[in-house]
Amino acid sequence: MSTPASGLAQIGKSVFIKGELSGSEDLYLDGQVEGSITLKGNSLTVGPNGQVKASVEAKGVVVQGKLEGNVQASDRVELRKSAVVTGDITTQRISIEEGAYLKGKVDIHRTDTK
Amino acid sequence: MQRSAATLAERNYFRGHAVRMSSVSQTFMKLFRGSSGPETIPAQGSQKFTRRSSGLGELTRIWESAEGLCVLDLGSTSPTNIRHFTEHGHRIYSEDLLTASTDPELLIKDEHGIAALDSRKFLADNLVYPAAHFDVVLCWNLPDYLDESLVKPVVGRLWSVLKPGGMLLAFFHTRDAGPDSPCYRFHIVGPDTLEMQRIVLRREPPRGPAGAARTAGSDGFQLQRVFNNRHIETLFRDFASIKFFLARDNIREVLVVR
Numbered sequence: 001m002s003t004p005a006s007g008l009a010q011i012g013k014s015v016f017i018k019g020e021l022s023g024s025e026d027l028y029l030d031g032q033v034e035g036s037i038t039l040k041g042n043s044l045t046v047g048p049n050g051q052v053k054a055s056v057e058a059k060g061v062v063v064q065g066k067l068e069g070n071v072q073a074s075d076r077v078e079l080r081k082s083a084v085v086t087g088d089i090t091t092q093r094i095s096i097e098e099g100a101y102l103k104g105k106v107d108i109h110r111t112d113t114k
Numbered sequence: 115m116q117r118s119a120a121t122l123a124e125r126n127y128f129r130g131h132a133v134r135m136s137s138v139s140q141t142f143m144k145l146f147r148g149s150s151g152p153e154t155i156p157a158q159g160s161q162k163f164t165r166r167s168s169g170l171g172e173l174t175r176i177w178e179s180a181e182g183l184c185v186l187d188l189g190s191t192s193p194t195n196i197r198h199f200t201e202h203g204h205r206i207y208s209e210d211l212l213t214a215s216t217d218p219e220l221l222i223k224d225e226h227g228i229a230a231l232d233s234r235k236f237l238a239d240n241l242v243y244p245a246a247h248f249d250v251v252l253c254w255n256l257p258d259y260l261d262e263s264l265v266k267p268v269v270g271r272l273w274s275v276l277k278p279g280g281m282l283l284a285f286f287h288t289r290d291a292g293p294d295s296p297c298y299r300f301h302i303v304g305p306d307t308l309e310m311q312r313i314v315l316r317r318e319p320p321r322g323p324a325g326a327a328r329t330a331g332s333d334g335f336q337l338q339r340v341f342n343n344r345h346i347e348t349l350f351r352d353f354a355s356i357k358f359f360l361a362r363d364n365i366r367e368v369l370v371v372r
Contacts, residue, residue, distance in 0.1 A: 096193035
């Protein structure tokens with residue numbers, strides 16, 4: 001199970017945030033968030049203790065905990081084996097580990113790079 | 115759990131409807147399930163094997179010749195299936211109905227005081243899609259393992275979310291399969307080839323005020339009933355057509371068209 005890299009913005013497991021969360025750096029989230037998360041051009045990692053009820057827009061999204069809401073990732077989405085995701089996922093690439101739970105749609109949007 | 119399993123076997127699936135399960139079937143199910151409940155089978159979670167599927171072969175021709183299909187997979191979340199459909203340019207929806215049916219909040223008691231699942235609540239929380247949304251529904255072996263009170267409502271909802279002409283694939287055990295046939299998840303690994311992986315529950319089935327989840331034991335989901343061909347035809351009577359494929363492994367594959 002991956003741990004947050006040093007220097008990465010972190011929200012610890014005792015933190016609860018309600019509202020709009022946005023930023024311009026990668027974020028490791030192990031607490032609770034309700035609302036929306038926007039990290040355009042950056043990545044969100046929901047840690048094993050993370051509980052997110054929010055729409056998520058980011059470059060990359062890694063989920064180890066619980067996420068309820070639609071995910072829009074311009075690059076990739078990774079659902080680790082402990083992930084429990086309820087919501088639609090729109091991304092270019094997706095990887096899902098054995099054991100992950102997903103209730104929702106997976107829509108792959110490919111951009112041609114020549 | 116043992117009592118509810120025996121009760122399930124004795125209860126008539128088509129209760130309240132014109133078509134009723136024959137007494138022969140009921141007697142069979144009593145013998146089939148037995149009075150002592152299911153025996154424990156050692157967990158073999160990593161055990162996988164492949165089988166050929168004629169129904170899948172027919173569906174493959176559809177999704178290889180069409181673009182942008184909308185597919186609903188009702189089995190356990192399968193990375194293999196998600197990859198399979200997204201690589202073909204289709205949209206896939208994943209919804210694990212068997213797991214959802216173990217929600218303890220669904221447990222109620224019916225007018226006879228018998229534990230049942232609240233099908234209205236179940237359909238309010240699950241299979242919530244616009245009408246005529248899907249081109250293909252992969253039901254796998256869901257009807258055989260789903261609680262009796264949910265089977266008919268779920269099939270009715272599937273009819274409404276399928277497009278006219280849309281197809282549904284389901285697997286049904288034959289009597290020869292035996293009462294302890296393990297529940298599998300299905301991964302599409304070839305045009306007509308499925309990889310089967312036994313489902314092992316990671317934790318104790320949830321318990322609600324009316325008791326434990328009725329379809330799940332500590333070793334996995336339990337076969338609830340065996341449909342004969344007439345029951346299957348009745349179950350899908352609102353659909354336009356139905357096609358049976360008999361396999362060698364005591365499974366009948368059914369491909370229905372809305």
